[in-house]
Amino acid sequence: MSVFESFGLRKVINASGKMTALGASAVSDEVAEAIKQASQDYVDIDEMMKYAGQVIAEYTGAEDGCPTCGAAAGIAITVASVITGNNLTLIERMPDSEGLKNEIIIQKGQQVHFGATIGQMIRVGGGKVVEVGSANKVEADHIEEAITDKTAALFYVKSHHAVQKGMQPIKTMMEIAKNHNIPFIIDAAAEEDFQKYIKMGADIVIYSGGKALEGPTSGFICGKKEWMEVCRKQYKGIGRPMKIGKEGVAGLITALKQYPFKEDNAEEQIERMTKLCQALEEVKGLKCTIKQDEAGRAIYRAQIEVDADLAGATAEQLLHRLETGNPAIYLRHHYVNIGILAVDPRPLLKGQEEIIASTIKSILKEEQLT
Incomplete structure (x- = not known):
């Protein structure tokens, strides 16, 4: 039983x-044992979070990482980060971003529902959602023309939930972001390749820890070091009510270390x-x-x-x-x-x-x- x-x-x-x-995934015996041991012991949380960032970086090829309680939390934390930067006063102010550079551009066909909506998670982080194009057709010009001095990031959703035709590809959106010196974020929650988008040049990538990774209920963000430091700092702000515990981080780290040995x-x-x-x-x-x-x-x-x-x-x-x-x-x-x-x-x-x-x-x- x-x-x-x-x-x-x-x-x-x-x-x-x-x-x-x-309940997402059923974890391996090794992950379950790590969760059990962590739940019965103590750790310096800040030290653990930084170590987890190093492990995430090792297995994603990114400069650094940030563990989360799930990919949805990763969206909110990431959005808050590109709005606030390292400013603690602004971090403590989120999700009130009035007057700040807070617009997040997303293709209309990727504004999907996954149990909640992508748009709501963006708003939780203080972002103002700017949808471009139509549900089945987005031109590069739609993205270019939506960029203003209020644009905080371009956001791409790689998901089976999203419209698969008529959207601009990652490469195009990434080039537009780079040309305008705007952070490019990819929500790749259920994707299996944890290195692909970092290699392509994304600034920030968000994954679930409980889907392809088969870890505990968790998530992780990876990307440029400057952004990952800010993401971890969001736990002094909007990240606080969505914090991941020591057990989740221990399980996540263990699952990441096992992942390269998983067979197709x-x-x-x-x-x-x-x-x-x-x-x-x-x-x-x-x-x-x-x-x-x-x-x-x-x-x-x-x-x-x-x-x-x-x-x-x-x-x-x-x-x-x-x-x-x-x-x-x-x-x-x-x-x-x-x-x-x-x-x-x-x-x-x-x-x-x-x-x-x-x-x-x-x-x-x-x-x-x-």
């Missing part, structure tokens, strides 16, 4: 992904999802195929298309039955409104794809008999 079941909570099978709403398991993902599709191939009303992640990451999911007339239930009805059962089975449901569900193999424990297939069969059999 899991600790959550001992609390009286339902068992969860997470086939949705590294989702915050489901794309073949295993495809194999497991192929077996799932084979188990569902004769179920009336279902079509199951393997699809790569929309943002181009090495993630291969089983996509289940539900024909409600043949299956006896809509995708929404099937999803509801799965989520309200015990165990509760959570599938990826970004396209449930058009009859598509998906199974993400990364968070699945051994054999859980078989439970998912048998449960789907059982539910649809019931629906077709009623």
Whole structure:
């Protein structure tokens, strides 16, 4: 029995992904042990934060880093940093940035909702959101023409949630930022390559510690040393209510040190999802195929298309039955409104794809008999 079941909570099978709403990742034994030991000991927090910055720098190729309690906190802290600089009075004033250089330019198709909105996180940090272009089309001129003497940074969101067509690429936006001597920030929360954007020349990059890294609930910022020092200083300001504890930092550091040794398991993902599709191939009303992640990451999911007339239930009805059962089975449901569900193999424990297939069969059999 899991600790959550001992609390009286339902068992969860997470086939949705590294989702915050489901607890993000299940950590390794080494990370769990680091969290346990840290929780039972003491440390100088400032010294720990600086050390964590060095570790983040080592594994990202950046000059320095700053641990956070999550990527969303990373957005707020980063935005506050480019507005306040190293000025403690301004740091203590945030998010009130009236009269300061506080405009954050973002492409309209990247102003997304991830559980909260990107715009709200920017505002929490004192930023004024300036959307440019349209949801499916942004020209370089839109970005150039939005720059004023109030522009504090250009902000790019690398996410499967964002519109993938019609946006200006990172390279273009980065060049515009450099030409105007404006900080360029990338929110790469769920990305797997922790060095890519630093190598490209980004000033500041934000990651989740609980997604691709498979660390505890945490996040980290990496980039130019001057900005990372200011980011850490935000813990005297808006960072205070979103501070990360010693346990989270210890787990984050341990996960970062393990990350280079993680093996690419794309073949295993495809194999497991192929077996799932084979188990569902004769179920009336279902079509199951393997699809790569929309943002181009090495993630291969089983996509289940539900024909409600043949299956006896809509995708929404099937999803509801799965989520309200015990165990509760959570599938990826970004396209449930058009009859598509998906199974993400990364968070699945051994054999859980078989439970998912048998449960789907059982539910649809019931629906077709009623």
